[in-house]
Amino acid sequence: MRLVRLASLALLAATPPARAAVNVMATTEDLADLTRQVGGDRVRVEAIARGYQDPHYVEAKPSFILKLAKADLLVVVGRELEIGWLPPLIQQSRNAKVQVGAEGYLDASLTARILEIPTGQITRAMGDVHPLGNPHYWLDPGNGRRIAKAIADKLSRMAPADAPSFASRYADFDRRLAEAEKRWDAMMAPYKGLKVVTYHRSWPNFVDRFGLDVIGYVEPRPGIPPSPRHTIELIAEIKRQNVKILLVEPYFDLKTPNSIGRETGARVLVMPPSVGGDKAITDYIALFDHDLGLLVAAIKETGAK
Ligand SMILES: [Zn+2]
Numbered sequence: 001m002r003l004v005r006l007a008s009l010a011l012l013a014a015t016p017p018a019r020a021a022v023n024v025m026a027t028t029e030d031l032a033d034l035t036r037q038v039g040g041d042r043v044r045v046e047a048i049a050r051g052y053q054d055p056h057y058v059e060a061k062p063s064f065i066l067k068l069a070k071a072d073l074l075v076v077v078g079r080e081l082e083i084g085w086l087p088p089l090i091q092q093s094r095n096a097k098v099q100v101g102a103e104g105y106l107d108a109s110l111t112a113r114i115l116e117i118p119t120g121q122i123t124r125a126m127g128d129v130h131p132l133g134n135p136h137y138w139l140d141p142g143n144g145r146r147i148a149k150a151i152a153d154k155l156s157r158m159a160p161a162d163a164p165s166f167a168s169r170y171a172d173f174d175r176r177l178a179e180a181e182k183r184w185d186a187m188m189a190p191y192k193g194l195k196v197v198t199y200h201r202s203w204p205n206f207v208d209r210f211g212l213d214v215i216g217y218v219e220p221r222p223g224i225p226p227s228p229r230h231t232i233e234l235i236a237e238i239k240r241q242n243v244k245i246l247l248v249e250p251y252f253d254l255k256t257p258n259s260i261g262r263e264t265g266a267r268v269l270v271m272p273p274s275v276g277g278d279k280a281i282t283d284y285i286a287l288f289d290h291d292l293g294l295l296v297a298a299i300k301e302t303g304a305k
Pocket of ligand 1 (some may be wrong): 056129130135136200201202222
C-alpha cells in the first residue's frame, strides 16, 4: 500500500504541471476559428460578433466586457471594421493585456494582403466604412493562412512551452488549406471573369482569388444604404453587361436586391461571408466549401458564364 502510494507520488512528480490554456477573445467567428485551428486545446476561444451579423455593426453587450476582462489575447480584424463597437468594450474591460498596442492585442490585418487602400484623402466623413482599405480580407484563403501564422506566432510568444504544438498545428492547417485550395481552384476554373454584383464590398479578396469580376454594388458606397437613383443605374448596368448573379450578405434587407432581380432576371444569392453565417459553415475551410458550392450551383442554374 505504502509502496504503491510512493510510486504514484513519483509518477506525479515526473508529470509536468498542467499549464493553463491561453484565454482568447476574437472579434469574429472567422478569427476565432483560425485561433482554434492553430491553438487546439492549448487555447480557450470565444468570438464577439456572430457570423450571421454585420461585423460593422455589433451590439456591445456588457457580457463581452466581463469576458474581455479575463482575456489574455484579443484578436481583431482591424482596418476600423470594429470601430463602431469594440473601443468601448476594450476600455471598459480595464484589462491592460488587451489594450490597443499591448502584447495581448493582435491586429490580424497587419500581416494580411489588404485591397482597396484609399490613395487620396480618407473618406469616412462621406460615410464610407472602409477608410483604411477593405476589412473583409479574410475571404482570401491566402490571408487565412497569413492570419493563422500570425496567431500561431503570437501564441508561441505568450506560451513558449506550447510553441511546438502551435507550430505543428499551423503546419497541419496550412497543408489542409492547400489541399482545399486545389479543390476550389478546380471548381472555379470554368468561370474565370464571371461578372457579378454584390450588395456590400465584402468580396474583393474573394473575387480576386477566384477570378470573378464585380461590376457594381447595391450600396452606393460601403455602409450607405441603396438609393433609388443608384439602383436605377445599377439595373441598367446589370442589363447592359448581362449579369446573372447578385450576391447578398445574410444581414441585409432583400427588398432592393429582390426588385433588382425582378427587373433584370439576375439571381439573388444570399452568401454568408463568415464562419457561423450558416449552420453548415462550421470552420474556415467549410466557409469556402459552402460559398463556392452555392455559387457554382447558381452559375449552372442561371446559365451565367
Ligand atoms: Zn464592409
